[in-house]
Amino acid sequence: MSVNYLNELEQTIIERKNTAEDKSYTSSLLNKGVRKCAQKFGEEAFEFAIAAVSEDDKNLQDEAADMLYHMMVVLAARDISLDQVMQRLEARKSQSGHAEKAARKKK
Numbered sequence: 670m671s672v673n674y675l676n677e678l679e680q681t682i683i684e685r686k687n688t689a690e691d692k693s694y695t696s697s698l699l700n701k702g703v704r705k706c707a708q709k710f711g712e713e714a715f716e717f718a719i720a721a722v723s724e725d726d727k728n729l730q731d732e733a734a735d736m737l738y739h740m741m742v743v744l745a746a747r748d749i750s751l752d753q754v755m756q757r758l759e760a761r762k763s764q765s766g767h768a769e770k771a772a773r774k775k776k
Contacts, residue, residue: 675751678738682745695742703746710739 685695698706717732744754764772 675737675741679741679745679751682741686745698742699746703743706739706743706746710736710743713739 682695682699685693686699688696690697690700698709713732713736717729717736720729720732723729741751744751
């Protein structure tokens with residue numbers, strides 16, 4: 670499996686926007702709006718953080734997968750593509766994290 674799988678997952682999420690809620694968990698989340706999608710992502714991010722310190726690698730992997738999925742659902746709810754996010758990451762690679770954060774605060 671590779672990062673290309675994230676592109677496939679993104680396409681699946683986008684396709685599920687038009688699927689009946691009773692047939693798709695993704696559709697049911699998206700139909701509840703960005704706020705609910707973001708809330709669910711926050712819950713998953715918290716579970717990921719707890720798993721990170723639990724020293725249970727399988728649990729951490731599961732929570733990381735959940736968090737990635739829910740992040741991508743939020744992006745789809747806002748019509749932001751994974752490519753757009755990757756472009757932002759690419760733009761940051763030539764500067765330090767401290768410099769990048771400082772530049773964001775000035776905007």
